[in-house]
Amino acid sequence: MEILRFDNVCKRYPMGDGVVNALVDASFTINEGDFVAILGPSGSGKSTLMHLLGFLDSPTEGGVYFENRRLEDISGTQRARIRAEKIGFVFQAFNLLPRMSVFGNAKLPLAYHSNPPPDADERVRKALALVGMDHRANHKPGELSGGQRQRVAIARALVNEPRIILADEPTGNLDSKTAATILELFEELNRQGRTIVLVTHDPKVAERTKRQIHVLDGRIARET
Amino acid sequence: MNIFSGILNGLGEIWAHKLRSFLTMLCVMLGVVSMVVITGFVEGMFTSWSRNLSERGGLEKVSTGNTEPPARQEAIAKLSKGLTLGDALQLKRDLPPGFVVSPEYEVRTTLFRRGKRDWVRLQGVTSSILAINRYEVDRGRFFTDLELRDSANVVVLGTWVAERLFGRTENPVGQFIDINGQPFKVVGVLKHYELMFREWNTLRWKNDVAFIPITTGINKVGRNEKLAWINVQVDDVDRLNETVDTITNILATRHNGIFDFKVSTSEGELASFAESRKNSVFFAGIIGAVTLIVSAIGIANLMLASINERVREIGIRKAIGATGRNIFGQFVVEAVALSLCGGLLGMAVSIGAIEGLRAIVPAENAPVLSTSAFVVGFVFSVVAGVLAGIYPALQASKLDPITALRYE
Structure with a gap:
């Protein structure tokens, strides 16, 4: 079942007198249960792609469809709602709020839910247990290692039971051993049926996924 | 959220x-x-x-006091004796019956009593002072009209003066004190007045007084007959301005046109x-x-x-x-x-x-x-x-x- 579809999407930024073509004619579909890597060197346009996927940005041309709804038809507030309720974000720099406890960080998306579930705390605990961080619920992010922080960030992405998880270089700030455990976690989450899109420049990371979309100079070079 | x-x-x-x-x-x-x-x-x-x-008499009080006559009247200033008891009696006669007239005579002198002495502002007054300046007698009585007419040697003390001469415990009423070498009988003591701001009594001046009949003051204690004040209490604040005019006219006539007096109200102060x-x-x-x-x-x-x-x-x-x-x-x-x-x-x-x-x-x-x-x-x-x-x-x-x- 289709979740996200890109239909000849272009993204151009004005830069000085000229225009930068960050993304040209990108077309692909992400279906339920997919584990996709978007692979490309830095400057290839994969970050632009990621922002479009996460509704943080709008395309210059073409159509982005989420659950068959065209992005242009969705208001800013509704996009925020979709981000809060249907998309889980994982960032390279973890992006936890430093003054909040692990529990508070993981619970944050539920605060922006249009009707927060009554069992919110239970769901946060379950998500933290799933990533193996339930024993650190009352710690502050500063007291955790990089790998632990990324697990908390993943718990945060899971807490709303999203349709799709977007991970932007989730292992970029981690040593290779920790990175491997995080990738295992993603694989496990995918086996449980979760849809995951992973953006990376590292072919070794991309290898772990089921499907790779190669981006180069703003174009989708090939899909494998 | x-x-x-x-x-x-x-x-x-x-x-x-x-x-x-x-x-x-x-x-x-x-x-x-x-x-x-x-x-x-x-x-x-x-x-x-x-x-x-x-506490000073409120808005209904019209005060008349002495002042220097204007420069143009300097040469003829002697034609007037200043405020006198006669002026007060004239005002009493001419002003409407509801008005209270209170002539006040002042001598600064020393009160003696068994070796204790007190330098006070001794005021010669009539019982009208009670109504106009809001005084009440606490112990004893105020002096009578008869005592006033006879220039009797009686005195009513404020609480501070009483305390300084008699201490806190002794009852001054019925005892004698010495003013200008004459014995005066203390017939009453006034109420104690207090409006405290921390340790500061803003009404202290009301306790620091001694009253004798005005006739006694002029005839036996003072050296002249010039009054310090003539205060008038009107029965209605609306009549304040006309009363000021009336008083001015009466006094101007009695003072041979010399303006050696000043009529004032609290209204100006209020404004x-x-x-x-x-x-x-x-x-x-x-x-x-x-x-x-x-x-x-x-x-x-x-x-x-x-x-x-x-x-x-x-x-x-x-x-x-x-x-x-x-x-x-x-x-x-x-x-x-x-x-x-x-x-x-x-x-x-x-x-x-x-x-x-x-x-x-x-x-x-x-x-x-x-x-x-x-x-x-x-x-x-x-x-x-x-x-x-x-x-x-x-x-x-x-x-x-x-x-x-x-x-x-």
Whole structure:
């Protein structure tokens, strides 16, 4: 079942007198249960792609469809709602709020839910247990290692039971051993049926996924 | 995001940035304190002034005193003897029956009693003084009309004078004291008057008196017959101005046209006080408003700084689903919480400041806690805080999440 579809999407930024073509004619579909890597060197346009996927940005041309709804038809507030309720974000720099406890960080998306579930705390605990961080619920992010922080960030992405998880270089700030455990976690989450899109420049990371979309100079070079 | 968790979040942010929050609260606090204290001073002046006015006879009193005749009358000034008992009797006859006329004769002299002495302002009066200057006899009695007619050697003492001559325990009534080598019988002691501001009795002058019949004063104690004052109490404040004219006419005739007297009312004093009160309130308002504007700028500045510091946080919150409205709400709640705390703190400090000032400042000018200033100061500081918080909150809500996330 289709979740996200890109239909000849272009993204151009004005830069000085000229225009930068960050993304040209990108077309692909992400279906339920997919584990996709978007692979490309830095400057290839994969970050632009990621922002479009996460509704943080709008395309210059073409159509982005989420659950068959065209992005242009969705208001800013509704996009925020979709981000809060249907998309889980994982960032390279973890992006936890430093003054909040692990529990508070993981619970944050539920605060922006249009009707927060009554069992919110239970769901946060379950998500933290799933990533193996339930024993650190009352710690502050500063007291955790990089790998632990990324697990908390993943718990945060899971807490709303999203349709799709977007991970932007989730292992970029981690040593290779920790990175491997995080990738295992993603694989496990995918086996449980979760849809995951992973953006990376590292072919070794991309290898772990089921499907790779190669981006180069703003174009989708090939899909494998 | 519901309001409760929004408030908790705001309070958490305040606690997380203690210095910044403290400075913001200080701004609001100073706004409230300056407003409450300045208004307190104005109110305090008015309160003690109006109480003192009523203890002096209030608005119904018309005072006539001696003054230098104008320069053009200098050559003929001797044609008038100044205020005399005859003037008072004439006024009594000519003014409407409901009016009270109180002639007052003054001698500064020493009272003796068994080795104790007291230098006082001895006043020769009639019983009218009780009505006009609001005196009451506490022990004994006031002197009678017969004693007045006979220039009897009787005296009524104020509590301070009585205490200095007889101590606290002895009853002065029925005992004798010595004035100018003559024995005077103490027939009464006045009520004790007190309007305390800390250790300061603003009505002390009402206890520091000694009354003898005016006839006794002129005939036996004083050296001339010139009165100090003739006070008239009108029965209706509306007749104040016409009474001033009547008194002026009668006295001018009796004084052979020499204007060696001055007729005055408290109305002028009231008007000038009302004027100065209006001015004080106006300036207090301006100072308060300026302080509040300063505190509002302080809050806005600190909130903007806090946004710059938290661009990344805003980006994260937006990426995981916060709407612009959520972010706006969060920052406004923080501003409200800060200014509320500052406002409450300001109220507490104002109470302390006013209490402290009352201990230091002379009683007549001691500030009072004015409820209206309290409420106005508090409400304004909170409103200023919220208004100052709105612009930064709007800026925060408009942040682009992508830029915000890249921000380091």
